[in-house]
Amino acid sequence: MAKDREVFFCKECGHESAKWMGQCPACGEWNTFSEAPKVIKGGKHSSRGGVGPKTPVGVSKKPSKITEISIDSEDRYITGIGELDRVLGGGLVKGSLTLVGGDPGIGKSTLLLQMCRELAESKVKVLYVSGEESLKQIKMRADRIGEFNSNVLLLCETCLDSVEEIIDIPATSPDVLVIDSIQTIYKEDIDAAPGSVSQVRECTASVLRIAKQLGISVFIIGHVTKEGVVAGPRMLEHMVDTVLYFEGDSTSAYRMLRAVKNRFGSTNEIGVFEMKGDGLKEVLNPSEYMLQGRPENEAGSIVACTMEGTRPIMIEVQALVSQTNFNYPRRTSVGVDYNRITLLMAVIEKRMGIHLSDYDAYVNVAGGMKINEPSLDLAIIAAILSSYRNRAVDPHMLIFGEVGLVGEVRGVGMAAKRVAEAEKMGYTSCIIPKANLTQLENISIKCIGIQNIRELGEYI
Ligand code: TYD
Ligand code: MG
Numbered sequence: 001m002a003k004d005r006e007v008f009f010c011k012e013c014g015h016e017s018a019k020w021m022g023q024c025p026a027c028g029e030w031n032t033f034s035e036a037p038k039v040i041k042g043g044k045h046s047s048r049g050g051v052g053p054k055t056p057v058g059v060s061k062k063p064s065k066i067t068e069i070s071i072d073s074e075d076r077y078i079t080g081i082g083e084l085d086r087v088l089g090g091g092l093v094k095g096s097l098t099l100v101g102g103d104p105g106i107g108k109s110t111l112l113l114q115m116c117r118e119l120a121e122s123k124v125k126v127l128y129v130s131g132e133e134s135l136k137q138i139k140m141r142a143d144r145i146g147e148f149n150s151n152v153l154l155l156c157e158t159c160l161d162s163v164e165e166i167i168d169i170p171a172t173s174p175d176v177l178v179i180d181s182i183q184t185i186y187k188e189d190i191d192a193a194p195g196s197v198s199q200v201r202e203c204t205a206s207v208l209r210i211a212k213q214l215g216i217s218v219f220i221i222g223h224v225t226k227e228g229v230v231a232g233p234r235m236l237e238h239m240v241d242t243v244l245y246f247e248g249d250s251t252s253a254y255r256m257l258r259a260v261k262n263r264f265g266s267t268n269e270i271g272v273f274e275m276k277g278d279g280l281k282e283v284l285n286p287s288e289y290m291l292q293g294r295p296e297n298e299a300g301s302i303v304a305c306t307m308e309g310t311r312p313i314m315i316e317v318q319a320l321v322s323q324t325n326f327n328y329p330r331r332t333s334v335g336v337d338y339n340r341i342t343l344l345m346a347v348i349e350k351r352m353g354i355h356l357s358d359y360d361a362y363v364n365v366a367g368g369m370k371i372n373e374p375s376l377d378l379a380i381i382a383a384i385l386s387s388y389r390n391r392a393v394d395p396h397m398l399i400f401g402e403v404g405l406v407g408e409v410r411g412v413g414m415a416a417k418r419v420a421e422a423e424k425m426g427y428t429s430c431i432i433p434k435a436n437l438t439q440l441e442n443i444s445i446k447c448i449g450i451q452n453i454r455e456l457g458e459y460i
Pocket of ligand 2: 108109110132180
């Protein structure tokens, strides 16, 4: 039998070519070409011919006036998990396709199983397809989460064609479908291993059609690569309506659900969860959660406020500065960028005249959050100074602000929200960039505006 001609295509942009190339002529990326066996034409479930949504059966192809299209709230299911609903933009849109990515063991399967349970309570039929675990394993997880009703159907299957057949049977046709995970399922007519670029691409295209033609809301779980992006073609993220990442440190119970793409809502929203022995619990007050167990009146502990989307979260920044026993002083950071720490220490040395070259410095964001926001600069400097001088700062004081190389304290975004959060949490004062002072209204806590890090010295 003559071997099918293979095609190569770019994992980044999907450009196809008859031969392998080092650089993609379409997007210019290097080393992104991957082999894709040709789809056997005329297969029972052949899915070639565009990946976009097809017109649902019975819908006219006439253009519609934009003013005449109505959206009603019934187009969404409320999942019953408030944090998830918020990230989805106010509930799960019917007929949408959502990709959930995250590190192994972070709790993707748990989150979606919990969602299935809640949806089933409100009489939504769900089908949970797992290509990773046996029915018994899923049931064991389900038992930890709680009681399930019979609206939840489980299926262990890796062949997408079989899943499609089950969906076609009215008795088992669901309103919401979960596929755990896209890397384990395959289509029969694609001659490649599950998880390969072409399988992932074709399976997602089929699932997209299930969502759009049948109006089933579909969730697909995606494994992430070492770099933290969903494994498979980059196009995957373009094909789906919503991309959610479930993040967190596997050593801490704290988990964050973040939308990086959402066709039905803002990508600024985050959902905060805590992994407990009986499933994921919503964290309704993340600031309180992050600050619990914080030592009071200890040198080196400062409260800062970071923004996760539009949500302020108060966190504790800790520093330990101690005389070094090494030739080169050590600098270590957990939760913040190491280079930022060395930069801020250089600014302290130069602008405040404090010599830290004989001291080791360790900086840590308590609670396992990773923060990449310059508004933390001032709190890091305050924590380092507090530990260096061995003086505790007022435990009910919030400090935030960006620090530049000449020691100036620059304004940050959403200062009013941060201060309001501190007020809500019962804090009594805050040190903030002077530039932000004018943005504060109706604030009853004491706000000190500073322009240079030298002024910080007065309070520590
Ligand atoms: P899981 O949902 O299987 O992760 P993923 O699908 O992202 O790989 O969750 C795995 C971890 O969560 C596992 O280490 C056990 C833990 N876990 C709990 O701590 N409590 C629970 O109630 C459940 C169900 C899991
Ligand atoms: Mg899983």
